[in-house]
Structure formats: structure tokens, C-alpha cells
Amino acid sequence: MERNPLGKTFSYLLTESRTLIDTGVPTDNAYKGLQRQLEEHGLKPQDIERVIITHLHNDHIGLAQTLQEHGAELVASRVAAEKQAQVQEEYRNLYELNVEETRLFGGAEYLNFLARFVYAFRDVPRPLRIDRTLEDGEIFSLDGFSFKVIWTPGHSHEHIVLYDEADRLLFSGDHVLPKITSHVALHSYDHRDPLGEYLDSLEKVKDLDVETVLPGHEWAFHNLQERIEQLRAHHSRRLQEMKDTLKDGERTVYQVGSRVHWDSRPWPEMSFWTKRMAATETYAHLVYMRNRGEVKEEKKGDTLYYRLA
Numbered sequence: 001m002e003r004n005p006l007g008k009t010f011s012y013l014l015t016e017s018r019t020l021i022d023t024g025v026p027t028d029n030a031y032k033g034l035q036r037q038l039e040e041h042g043l044k045p046q047d048i049e050r051v052i053i054t055h056l057h058n059d060h061i062g063l064a065q066t067l068q069e070h071g072a073e074l075v076a077s078r079v080a081a082e083k084q085a086q087v088q089e090e091y092r093n094l095y096e097l098n099v100e101e102t103r104l105f106g107g108a109e110y111l112n113f114l115a116r117f118v119y120a121f122r123d124v125p126r127p128l129r130i131d132r133t134l135e136d137g138e139i140f141s142l143d144g145f146s147f148k149v150i151w152t153p154g155h156s157h158e159h160i161v162l163y164d165e166a167d168r169l170l171f172s173g174d175h176v177l178p179k180i181t182s183h184v185a186l187h188s189y190d191h192r193d194p195l196g197e198y199l200d201s202l203e204k205v206k207d208l209d210v211e212t213v214l215p216g217h218e219w220a221f222h223n224l225q226e227r228i229e230q231l232r233a234h235h236s237r238r239l240q241e242m243k244d245t246l247k248d249g250e251r252t253v254y255q256v257g258s259r260v261h262w263d264s265r266p267w268p269e270m271s272f273w274t275k276r277m278a279a280t281e282t283y284a285h286l287v288y289m290r291n292r293g294e295v296k297e298e299k300k301g302d303t304l305y306y307r308l309a
């Protein structure tokens with residue numbers, strides 16, 4: 001698998017309440033890095049009282065269980081806690097679900113390749129035990145700090161951002177990043193409209209009075225509203241670009257994906273895993289347009305086809 005294009009994940013330490021917002025990847029190196037940085041504040045991992053996680057992606061929860069074993073309380077959205085059970089269920093036949101999805105997306109030529117990685121789909125992650133759950137709109141107060149929890153589904157369904165009104169800070173996780181467009185994707189077995197949710201979630205944070213945004217990756221930034229406008233414009237361009245690929249007839253998800261521009265690298269140079277990610281992103285856009293009557297979806301045999309409505 002390719003390196004995470006997002007690079008580093010930020011972990012934020014609220015010193016007075018000994019709280020961490022997100023943790024890095026689950027590697028020894030990341031743990032040593034965290035230890036070293038905590039030492040600069042005279043703290044050890046055992047001193048961390050709680051870890052708040054914005055969403056359940058590996059680069060954000062990687063060290064959460066380790067810190068929990070050292071005594072930290074694990075805090076996440078209620079949706080994150082509910083998702084633990086669903087994910088365990090999904091993992092029971094994740095490989096079969098992915099075979100079905102590959103066919104639905106029109107990627108039958110990749111099935112032999114996928115079969116070589118059955119083992120990777122059988123590797124069920126240990127569920128997180130979330131000690132305290134947060135509700136949308138809840139005010140969460142800690143020593144020296146108080147913030148509003150805002151549920152922002154889209155990049156992932158359980159995603160929350162934390163808004164500190166007094167200091168005009170927004171811990172944005174992966175909801176709004178300064179340069180990279182958050183990956184908004186959908187698996188065929190998820191039955192959601194994540195792009196619709198994502199665009200609604202951008203609206204939810206757009207009018208907040210924010211001086212500084214502290215995201216999960218890249219760098220801190222100040223132009224929240226402008227950035228949100230850019231992201232909305234990006235997705236409408238993207239939707240149009242995908243629609244344009246349907247002008248001369250119906251196409252599968254993989255066909256649409258192979259005909260649009262990708263920032264990472266051209267389609268023919270992508271590994272299967274990157275194509276699969278690109279296909280789930282394409283599917284999220286097609287489902288968005290299908291739900292709004294802009295494209296028609298038809299299942300023929302095991303495969304979905306899209307055409308202009």
C-alpha cells in the first residue's frame with residue numbers, strides 16, 4: 001500500500017486538563033515522538049487524563065488504545081461508539097463485500113488481484129472501548145477549556161469538530177484541511193450519501209466565529225470561510241466533471257473514475273488500492289447526483305451503470 005499522502009497527523013495537547021485531541025499512527029516511532037513531546041511539558045503518557053478523537057481513522061486513533069491502557073479516558077462521538085459494533089459486523093465478511101463492490105463498480109478485471117489479499121480483509125481490528133460519548137451541540141468543559149461539539153459527518157460518519165468560542169479556535173480534524181481536499185468516499189455496502197452529508201457539515205461550521213483552525217494534517221490556518229468556499233467549488237467542479245464523462249453514454253464507476261483528473265497521479269499509474277480509493281470517491285459523487293435526480297443508476301447483472309438523467 002502507498003504511503004499516507006496526508007503525511008503527519010497532529011495531536012493537540014491541552015496542558016491544563018492533560019487532554020489530547022487525536023493521536024498519531026499506531027507505530028513505535030509515533031509513540032516515541034509523543035513521549036518526547038510530552039516530556040517537553042513535563043508529562044508522561046501515564047499523565048494523560050483523556051484522549052478525544054475526532055474520527056475513527058487509523059492515523060487519528062492509532063495510539064488511543066495504548067494511552068487508554070495507561071489510564072486515559074477515551075472520548076468520541078456517540079456515532080463513533082455505535083460504529084464499533086457495525087464495523088465488527090462488517091469485518092465478518094469484508095472480503096466478500098469487497099468482491100461484490102468491485103463487481104458493482106465495474107472492476108471485475110481486478111478480482112484476481114484482490115483474491116491475493118484475502119488475508120488483509122480478515123484482519124479484524126480490535127474495537128475501541130469508548131468511555132465517554134459526545135453529542136452534537138454538547139458543551140464539553142475541561143479545566144481551562146470549554147468547547148462545543150459539532151457533529152460533521154462526511155469524511156467519516158462519526159466525525160466531530162471541537163469549537164472553542166472563547167478563544168475562537170476550531171479543532172477541525174479532517175473536516176476542513178488548509179490545502180488537501182478531505183477524502184469523501186462511499187463503499188457500496190455503506191448505503192449513505194456522504195457527499196451530501198459533507199456539504200451540509202461544511203454549512204454547519206461556515207458561520208462560526210473562528211480566528212484559527214487547528215486541523216488534523218498540514219498546518220494551522222485562518223481563512224475558514226474562504227477555505228469552505230473553495231471546497232464547495234471543488235466539489236461542484238468535480239460533480240460537473242463526472243457528469244461530463246456520461247455525455248456520450250452510460251459508464252460504470254471505474255469508467256467514470258478513469259476519465260476524470262486526479263491530483264495524486266494519472267489513473268493508469270495508480271496501484272489497484274489507489275484506484276479503489278478513487279472509485280469509492282467517484283461513487284460518492286455519483287450517489288450524490290443520483291439522489292438529486294441528476295444521473296440515473298441502473299444495475300445490469302452484477303454491475304451498476306450511470307447515465308445522464
Ligand SMILES: [Zn+2]
Binds near residue numbers: 174
Ligand atoms: Zn481521516
